[in-house]
Amino acid sequence: MRRDAPPAVAGTRGGILHLLCGGTRTVGGLAEALGISRNAVREHLGKLEDEGLVSWVAVRRGVGKPAHEYSLTPDGERVLSRADLPLLLRLLDPLE
Numbered sequence: 001m002r003r004d005a006p007p008a009v010a011g012t013r014g015g016i017l018h019l020l021c022g023g024t025r026t027v028g029g030l031a032e033a034l035g036i037s038r039n040a041v042r043e044h045l046g047k048l049e050d051e052g053l054v055s056w057v058a059v060r061r062g063v064g065k066p067a068h069e070y071s072l073t074p075d076g077e078r079v080l081s082r083a084d085l086p087l088l089l090r091l092l093d094p095l096e
Contacts, residue, residue, distance in 0.1 A: 012036065013044050017072065017080050020054060024069040045070055053079060 015034050019025055027045070031038045048054040053076035058066040072080065 012040070013048055016041070016044055016048065017053065017076060020070060020072045020076070021080060024057075024071045026067050026069055030070070048076070052076075 012034065016030055019030060019033055025033075027038050027041050030045075031041045034041065045054060045056075049056070052073055054070050055073050056068040056070045059069050060066040
């Protein structure tokens, strides 16, 4: 029996959500951790924000444009916690 993670927690978007579990991150920090471009991260964050899974706040750090720090929303935390269920169920399959 095949059980997949919800689409939002698969691939790059899943990687972003998992990184945000550890706390807030900037686009640059996410891009570096994932090894992809900042523009790619922005695209994924935009989709995750549209889905209500991430939010951002502007943080001023000296002179220049403020950085955006992204974090999980309560819905994002719930989706991510459900993402572990398929893995747990696959681990339990042999015991059935």
